[in-house]
Amino acid sequence: MKSKLILAFDQGTTSSRAILFNHDGEIVRVSQKPFEQIFPKPGWVEHNPNDIWSSQISVAAEVVAQHGINGTDIAAIGITNQRETVVVWDRETSEPIYNAIVWQDRRTARYCDELKDAGHEDLIKKKTGLVIDAYFSATKLKWILDNIEGAREKAEAGKLCFGTVDCWLIWKLTRGKMFITDVSNASRTMLFNIHTMSWDKELMELFNIPESMLPEVKQSSEVYGTTATTLFSTKIPIAGIAGDQQAALFGQMCTKPGMVKNTYGTGCFLLMNTGNKAVYSKNNLLTTVAWKINGETTYALEGSVFVGGAAIQWIRDGLRMVRTAPGINHLAEMVEDNGGVYFVPALTGLGAPYWDQYARGAMLGITRGTTDAHIARATLEGIAFQVYDIVKAMEADAGEKSIELRVDGGATASNLLMQIQSDLFGFKIIRPKTLETTAMGAAYLAGLAVGYWDSIDDIQSQWIVDKEFFPEAPKEKVDNMLHYWHKAVKCTQNWIEE
DSSP: OTTSEEEEEEEOSSEEEEEEEOTTSOEEEEEEEEOOOBOSSTTOOEEOHHHHHHHHHHHHHHHHHHTTOOGGGEEEEEEEEOSSOBEEEETTTOOBSSOEEOTTOOTTHHHHHHHHHTTOHHHHHHHHSOOSOTTSHHHHHHHHHHHSTTHHHHHHTTOEEEEOHHHHHHHHHTTTSOOEEEHHHHTTTTSEETTTTEEOHHHHHHHTOOGGGSOEEEOSEEEEEEOOSSSSSSOOEEEEEEEHHHHHHHHTTOOSTTOEEEEESSSEEEEEEEETSOOOOSSSOEEEEEEEETTEEEEEEEEEESOSHHHHHHHHHTSOOOSSTTHHHHHHTTSSSOTTOEEEOOBTBBOTTTOBTTOOOEEEOOOTTOOHHHHHHHHHHHHHHHHHHHHHHHHHHHTSOOOEEEEESGGGGOHHHHHHHHHHHTSEEEEESOOOHHHHHHHHHHHHHTTSSOOHHHHHTTOOEEEEEOOOSOHHHHHHHHHHHHHHHHHHTTOOOO
């Protein structure tokens, strides 16, 4: 079996990727395909579920064809995915009844306020570990049932399926034979009790969600079944599922309590392994399920930045200041500092630790001397500042200082961003050799389930450091930057008053 490969599906917010890994944890082939982002109204973000599926299956076909292999050469498939995004489809036809509502979507913000005003905050936090926010799946699912003609009647008749993206992909991969999700994705829906590890009847009643719509919840690493598509001539075991951030925590080998990673993707997601205890935050962080393997559940504390790398995309596509995303680094390096400019990238509200659905992005401190280079640098700093705020909240909850941060995701290729991050924290930032830790986590979970790797200890040695960043900036300068950053954040809060 060890001569075979593991195929990881990495279904992200803006693109779908398929990656082949060998037994040494090395990437042997990658294929990636972007798909359309749909913005029907301000604050609304949607995807066509069929675009998600077609882009994911086409990159899977591509890596297999390019590498000159077939299904018999693949030991297992692992799936990782954008979390909280809601897909609802017809059980008989497998056709979506509406576009997927993406995790970034804010259309249910007012309804979330009503839930808070009605006093449901403590109940939801105790059962799910989550705060009430439009970010999570339950309110999006309720919106579809309440607003799409005939949806609620069909749902109550048992004719509709709800799933996060992993569930939708597996439904399509198995031609409707498997309607499943894993504990990590279920824990992000606001319908799942992270203590009983099951769908919660009281929450289903609160959101008016029929139980027949909900998938069966499985472990993160087990053989769920096999593929039934015509893509592979042989049936391949589907054996690992985890939401993208939990998969990255596993791929970074943060398998012991207290270990922390941050993924710099479309958003930034920082997770701390808390072992077999669900630690509740006093600082507006989330308590979530990291994974379940061999019957044992591991929990994590999480802080989410809604706009991380997406801020760089906006500089590229919205302002057109740079032609390529990496171009922002060259531009930012043309100046020694931000020239007094602070960019709060609250383009879809503020995530942890603020949780302000009505904040909006702002650029402050602009003078006649401000250049595009200052704005570029302020954008990178805005990403790093948001991560700083989450780590400080995490340290307060954990009761101890961090000494290092393991990083991954596309934006970590920016040495400047990583240096800024280290300067802010005053401790070491570690970038591993393989930045595709999200896909790697999915591959590891699948490989462990089929015996491709013997144990977690067997794969620990595959985590190799590429570069370490150490703090260089004087403390006075950092303190001054943080003062103005927090001043800038206050200016953006509660901006929308509609």
